[in-house]
Amino acid sequence: MPRRIKPLDVYRLLPKLNCGKCGEPTCMVFATKLIERQTTLDKCRPLFEDPRFRENLRKLMELLRPPVKEVTIGVEPNAVKVGGKDVVYRHEWTWRNPTAIALDVHDGMGDEEVERRIKFVNEWFYERIEKRLGIDLLAVRCVSGSAERFVKFVEKVCKLTSKPLIVCTLDPATLEEVLKRIGSRRPLIYAATERNWREFADLAVKWSCPLVVSAPNDLSKLKSLVVSIVKNFGYEELVLDPGTLVSNGGFLDTISNFTALRYSAIEFGEREVGFPLMAIPATVWIFESGGTEELEFREAIIACSLVARYADILVMHSLSPWVYMAVLCLRDCLYTDPRVPPSVKPGLYEVGKPTPESPLVVTCNYALTVSLVRGDLEKSGIDAWLLVIDTEGTSVASAVAGKRFTADKIAEAVKELKLEEKVKHRSLVIPGYAAKIAGELEDLLPGWRVFVGPRESSDLPKFIREIWSKEVLGKA
Numbered sequence: 001m002p003r004r005i006k007p008l009d010v011y012r013l014l015p016k017l018n019c020g021k022c023g024e025p026t027c028m029v030f031a032t033k034l035i036e037r038q039t040t041l042d043k044c045r046p047l048f049e050d051p052r053f054r055e056n057l058r059k060l061m062e063l064l065r066p067p068v069k070e071v072t073i074g075v076e077p078n079a080v081k082v083g084g085k086d087v088v089y090r091h092e093w094t095w096r097n098p099t100a101i102a103l104d105v106h107d108g109m110g111d112e113e114v115e116r117r118i119k120f121v122n123e124w125f126y127e128r129i130e131k132r133l134g135i136d137l138l139a140v141r142c143v144s145g146s147a148e149r150f151v152k153f154v155e156k157v158c159k160l161t162s163k164p165l166i167v168c169t170l171d172p173a174t175l176e177e178v179l180k181r182i183g184s185r186r187p188l189i190y191a192a193t194e195r196n197w198r199e200f201a202d203l204a205v206k207w208s209c210p211l212v213v214s215a216p217n218d219l220s221k222l223k224s225l226v227v228s229i230v231k232n233f234g235y236e237e238l239v240l241d242p243g244t245l246v247s248n249g250g251f252l253d254t255i256s257n258f259t260a261l262r263y264s265a266i267e268f269g270e271r272e273v274g275f276p277l278m279a280i281p282a283t284v285w286i287f288e289s290g291g292t293e294e295l296e297f298r299e300a301i302i303a304c305s306l307v308a309r310y311a312d313i314l315v316m317h318s319l320s321p322w323v324y325m326a327v328l329c330l331r332d333c334l335y336t337d338p339r340v341p342p343s344v345k346p347g348l349y350e351v352g353k354p355t356p357e358s359p360l361v362v363t364c365n366y367a368l369t370v371s372l373v374r375g376d377l378e379k380s381g382i383d384a385w386l387l388v389i390d391t392e393g394t395s396v397a398s399a400v401a402g403k404r405f406t407a408d409k410i411a412e413a414v415k416e417l418k419l420e421e422k423v424k425h426r427s428l429v430i431p432g433y434a435a436k437i438a439g440e441l442e443d444l445l446p447g448w449r450v451f452v453g454p455r456e457s458s459d460l461p462k463f464i465r466e467i468w469s470k471e472v473l474g475k476a
Contacts, residue, residue: 004093005063007031013056013063015046034064037084037096067266067274068312070097071210071237073137073188074164080136082239082312083276088266091338098335099307101327102137102166102315104282107144107153117319118160126325129367130344130374133328139166139190139315147174154178158185166190166212166315172199183207188313190214190278191241192229194221201229204237211235212278216243217253219260223272230272239313240273244280246302247287254279255309262310276312279303285317296323303327308334341393342367348417349374352383357473359384359464360419360428361453362410364391364399373457380461385422389413397433407437411444425472429453429464 010031017027022043024030033039041064042048047057070084080100087093103121105114118138125134140157142150150169157165165187169175175189186207191214192200204211213229215222222242229235242257258277265274281302285295300323303314307330314327336342344365351361351374363373365388377384389409391399399405410430413419420426426448430438432455442450449472454463 005035007035009063010034010060013060014044015050015053015056017046019046021045066096067269068262069236069238069275071239071276073100073166073186073210075184075186078162078164079186080164085262085266085310085312088262090334094337094339095335097312098331099311100136100313101303101324101331102139102313103135103319104139104141104168104315104317105157106141107146107150114157115160118157120319121163122161124321124324126321126328128329128332129342129371131332131367133332135316135324136163137166137188137313138163139168142169142171142174147171147177150174151177151181155181158182164188166313170196172196172203175200175203179203179207179209183209186210188212188239192225194225197225197229198232201233201235205233205235208237210237210239212239212241213275214241214243216241217245217250217257218243219257219273226272226275236275238275239278240275241278241280244283244302244306246281246284246298251302251305255305258306258309258311277310278313278315279306279311280315281306282315282317296320299323300326304330307331343393344370344388346388346390346413348419348422349386349388351377351386352381354383354385356422356424358382358423359468359472360387360423361385361460362387362389362428362430362434364389364394364396364405364431366391366393366395366399369395369457373460376457376460382461382464384464385419387413387417387419387428396431400434400437405434405437407440407444410437410441414445414448425449427451427468427472429460429468431455 007028011028014027014031022030034041041060047053066084066086068083068085071082073080081097082100084096103117105117121135121138125132138161140154144150167178167187168190186209189200189204189209189211191212193214200211213222213225215225219242222240226238242261245251245254261273261277264270281299284299284302288295288298296318299318303316304327307327344367346365361384363369370388374386389405391404394404396405429451430453432453435452438450438452451468453460
């Protein structure tokens with residue numbers, strides 16, 4: 001079991017000046033937020049500016065480094081972070097930095113196919129419980145063997161997307177030409193092998209790009225390559241590719257290898273393998289036979305299995321939305337903090353295109369409830385204002401019972417957001433489960449009328465059309 005860092009462990013190494021430059025009132029609060037990943041060490045300016053704290057800074061950076069190093073691909077505002085894992089099982093704490101998903105393109109594809117795939121990466125998303133989930137990266141592969149052709153292809157791809165890239169070639173000369181043109185975008189370089197690791201590591205250091213180290217189904221060789229790169233180049237912006245075998249029972253080896261690497265890094269503290277892991281479910285299209293739907297199905301199964309078995313990056317080939325819906329839904333479930341209910345930021349949201357005559361509906365900030373209320377209103381074609389109250393991610397019934405969904409909170413939100421300027425009718429609809437606070441709410445909001453709506457959001461459109469509209473707007 002990995003050692004859990006305590007706030008005092010961090011506090012002992014901080015300047016203890018309570019200067020407030022980090023934005024926190026005390027160094028102890030800052031230490032606590034550092035452990036929870038709610039802030040970053042560079043916000044403590046004295047640590048970086050005062051030579052007296054240089055040794056403490058070194059110790060803190062070592063102390064706060066997670067067992068699986070966090071690696072950044074690309075540049076802001078489109079950078080993608082992978083790794084940064086502290087625990088093997090998500091229920092122990094939480095898994096950070098969701099598995100990044102990449103779609104592949106290569107320089108053997110026609111222009112129309114390339115543009116279609118890049119458009120899919122740029123525009124497609126899956127909305128789940130108030131989140132927009134989509135594809136994070138684009139893997140650009142060299143299959144032509146021509147450096148000139150691949151360089152032009154990469155340049156074309158860069159013009160069509162701002163997504164971070166994975167540049168896939170095994171030739172150092174080709175890679176160097178590519179990095180001369182797009183090195184500033186910090187692509188992930190794929191891949192350093194036993195034959196090219198020196199040249200690739202040198203280029204990665206020169207351009208400050210993360211580097212994949214690959215040794216399919218040979219963990220000893222993979223570890224040896226990592227040790228060599230770290231020892232000779234002092235470079236640790238690495239991602240590990242232990243191979244994604246899918247044929248002849250090879251997938252069992254794949255699962256075993258990913259599991260062994262993650263256990264070694266976290267449970268046994270082996271720094272040599274404490275890096276993000278890359279999986280390539282797209283290999284099913286190369287090594288397996290079958291129709292398109294069958295291969296898509298296999299790729300989805302492999303991808304989902306590897307999301308659950310510690311893959312930090314997936315390279316995919318399928319272009320069917322249903323494949324990604326399965327993977328993204330599972331990823332979202334696994335990477336939800338088990339300590340915190342899924343919630344939505346409190347505030348006022350627009351459903352459709354509301355006007356001053358549109359209804360004002362109040363609900364909690366439990367993400368599933370907000371998603372259901374919004375969805376039921378949208379499906380019914382009702383434009384509305386949706387006021388989301390901070391209930392700490394709990395449902396309406398629980399929040400009312402726990403005094404988190406109160407008349408005071410609703411009244412405060414109405415006044416703070418100046419909703420009297422948004423709606424002319426000065427009325428609002430609260431959930432049926434909150435009926436007991438209706439009278440108190442009307443006392444706190446003089447001139448406002450409070451409607452007690454239905455308990456279920458599915459009945460809300462009917463309530464608005466048949467009761468609210470008739471009584472407030474005079475519409476039958």
